[in-house]
Amino acid sequence: MAERLADHTTLRLGGPAARWVRATTEAELIEALRTAEGSLLVLGGGSNLVVGDAGYDGTVVEVATRGITPDTSPDDTDPSCGGVLVRVAAGESWDGFVAHAVGRGWAGVEALAGIPGSVGATPVQNVGAYGQDVSQTIASVRVWDRTLGGVRTFANADCGFGYRTSRFKADQLPTGGGRHVVLDVTFQLRPGTLGQPVAYAELARALGVEVGQRAPLADVRAAVLELRRAKGMVLDEADHDTWSAGSFFTNPVVDASAVPAGAPAWPQPDGRVKTSAAWLIEHAGFGKGYGTGPVTLSTKHTLALTNRGEATTSDLLRLALEVRDGVELAFGIRLENEPVLLGCSL
Structure with a gap:
């Protein structure tokens, strides 16, 4: 079968x-x-x-490969050292690795707790949340090059990281899939008991600190998991709000003049601004739980499209199109899907 x-x-x-x-x-x-x-x-x-x-x-x-292998020289327990290099097999659970890093006292990925998926997928999408993304800690990515038929290693600077993208996402082959398949990822993490400076206001409030201050690693991970659970973003078989692909649309980056009045706006290095896809969706009339069929927006977060138990992919795409086109009609901004579409399209 x-x-x-x-x-x-x-x-x-x-x-x-x-x-x-x-x-x-x-x-x-x-x-x-x-x-x-x-x-x-x-x-x-x-x-x-x-x-x-x-x-x-x-x-x-x-x-389904496994392995988390730290370079124990220099001593990864000494906060004065330059950092610990950790090689992680592509098939390892990402959230499992974050928990492992926090348990060992390695800082740099603690705000990325609760994100589903495998380690090998993280550099492809440059996975990020709550002010951190993996490009900040990746030292190198080792891949199988399907075109050349051999193993290659890319340093961070050669990975082409951008907002939810990388060279690994961009290099697609006509036969399907990416040219580069991740074998393992090496992270450079900082040893110590405190996390990286908190860069996200919502997380700072949850921790009771100011943006830019540090908090204990375990506290940061726990706060992020709590925030994500409240949004249905931590996998739970019993909770249909987690039967999703996470955030279905990326936050759009547009000219400042295109941002609607009242919408969040985060300046970008190229002079444009990033605004909130969730704000656009909600203010276009698609609130939490929107939908009457087997697919609805999450009852906890407007960015997630959720399978309520008996859905088909066609059901999902119909709602995705309704939301995407509704936002474009209301604000003139066309949302882009974040998950990869295979054998289907919007």
């Missing part, structure tokens, strides 16, 4: 795959990538993926 992608995505949507390979070692992963024919999907945690109801007429390679 063919594997259903619905059983491997956080939306719990998607038809069967024609072929499925589960790679538990780097050697198995490289062999699967090297020998794959036709279209290819490399699957991690399935948290940023929308798959069509017809499924995928290609090969799915499930990345």
Whole structure:
């Protein structure tokens, strides 16, 4: 019986795959990538993926590699050292790694707690939340280059990181998927008991500190998990608000003149501003819980489209189109989807 992608995505949507390979070692992963024919999907945690109801007429390679390996020289317990380098296999759980780092006293990823998915996906999307993103701590990314047929290592400066993007996201192949498949990621983290300076006002309020101040690592992680749970952004099988792909739309970056009166506006280095997709959605008339079918906006957060239990991908796309077009009609700003669409489109 063919594997259903619905059983491997956080939306719990998607038809069967024609072929499925589960790679538990780097050697198995490289062999699967090297020998794959036709279209290819490399699957991690399935948290940023929308798959069509017809499924995928290609090969799915499930990345299930494991390993968290710190460089223990210099001593990673000495706060005066320059930092600890930690190599993490692509198949490791991202939230599991964050918990591990906080437990070891490694600062730099504590505000990224509760984000579903695998470590290998984080540099592709330059995953971020609450004032942190992975580009701030990634030292290097080791990949399999599907075009050259070999292993390559990219230093941080060569990864092309931007807002929710990277060279790994941009380099797509005609046969499907990215040219570069992440094998492992090396992070440079700061040893100590305090997290990085808190850069996000909502998190600072939750911690009772000012923006720019530090707080204990464990406190930061706990506060972030609490904030995310309140928004339905921590996976819970019993809570349909978490049957989602997280934030479905990215915060748009536009000219300052395009930002509606009253909307949040964060200046960007290129002179434009980033505004809030959630604000635009809500003020265009799509409140929390909007929708009457098997797919609705989350009852906790307007950015998430949620499967209420009996949905299809077609149901999801209908609501996504309604929201996207409604925001564009109201404000002239076209929202872009954050998750990858496979075998379907908006």
